[in-house]
Amino acid sequence: MKVAVLPGDGIGQEIVAQAVKVLQRLALPLELEEAPVGGAGYEAAGDPLPEATLALARAADAILFGAIGGPQFDTLPRDKRPERGLLRLRKELGLFANLRPAQVFAELAQASSLKPELVAGLDVLIVRELTGDIYFGEPRGISTLASGEREGVNTMRYRESEIRRIARVAFEAARKRDKRLCSVDKANVLETTELWKQVVTELGKDYPDVELTHMYVDNCAMQLVRAPKQFDVIVTGNMFGDILSDEASMLTGSIGMLPSASLDERSKGLYEPIHGSAPDIAGKGLANPLATILSSAMMLRYSLARPAEAERIEKAVRKVLGQGLRTADIYTEGCRKVGTQEMGDAVVAAL
Ligand code: NAD
DSSP states (O other), X not given: OEEEEEEEXXXXXXXXXXXXXXXXXXXXXXXXEEOOOTHHHHHHHSXXXXXXXXXXXXXXXXXXXXXXXXXXXXXXXXXXXXXXXXXXXXXXXXXOEEEEEEEOOGGGGGGSXXXXXXXXXXXXXXXXXXXXXXXXXXXXXXXXXXXXXXXXXXXXXXXXXXHHHHHHHHHHHHHTTTSEXXXXXXXXXXXXXXXXXXXXXXXXXXOTTSEEEEEEHHHHHHHHHHOGGXXXXXXXXXXXXHHHHHHHHHHTTOGGGXXXXXXXXXXXXXXXXXXXXXXXXXXXXXXXXXXXXXXXXXXXHHTSXXXXXXXXXXXXXXXXXXXXXXXXXXXXXXXXXXXXXXXXXXXXXXX
């Protein structure tokens, strides 16, 4: 089993090193090979997705990704910026389905910004379409009108086939859970999402055992903080999913706890924490590595067909939280504050 390890920028190096340690402890026949991406790719090869990195990612069975970006890269031409590297990687590998579980570990209910009783036991899965929508639609750009005024343009587009394949992933996921799927759109204003709603409804006929509901994105944003436990699986487009999954992440207490998977049609996947490169804490040993460690567990489950090992990692994380170890982002009174490496070591020890 070959895994491409792409740490990226900022805290990427620190957190991926912990996940690698955990994977190595499992003593599986895993071949781990590292390559630069994002700002690190630009510095190494003048490209946020160097050819050699893309080739490695193509050849691998799965990709373990850290995070990309940083203020030092913000002035680069747009096509050289770190974010382009990740967007291109997703596009090149056809990673269209982003699975973002938001679970609240009982030990962390206190760390949520919501009342513990609203989030204790929360288990939502957000399924976000990843390769279409306004992030990729053409035409796009900033131009100067005849009047001299500048105008920015992006285009929200979805083809029926793109909607159907992501909706299928979501229905299948719902089938394995509580069998409830909420499709999120803005069909009252945007034609693109009116089509979204129609296609999801049509596909719903193939899944009579799954209860399908629809919700406008603004209402969903509100419901997620009002009564988040009403949801089982949420499916939505790229931009709405980007925002709603970050909102859901805060329900869990920390963005540093949430893993994600981005899958292609054959379940090859890229696994990454949902957070960014956190330049404010990079290099300080403060970053929470658990989202990345939990991402490696998802990798074992979805791409490498090793569910037992995935569960071992998840249990080890729960054990460490049960022992009261906390990085600064999830720290509450009475717990023991630890750094990135100590948290990684504790998970290895728990394994
Ligand atoms: P961010 O997720 O990097 O950070 C937001 C806040 O959460 C910061 O205060 C940070 O310190 C904290 N945080 C994030 N991860 C943490 C962890 N593991 N442990 C503890 N605290 C953590 O988002 P941002 O500040 O908006 O963006 C910073 C850079 O990351 C930008 O360049 C952005 O483009 C990039 N970014 C990359 C990705 C990705 O690689 N997939 C995603 C989002 C943002």
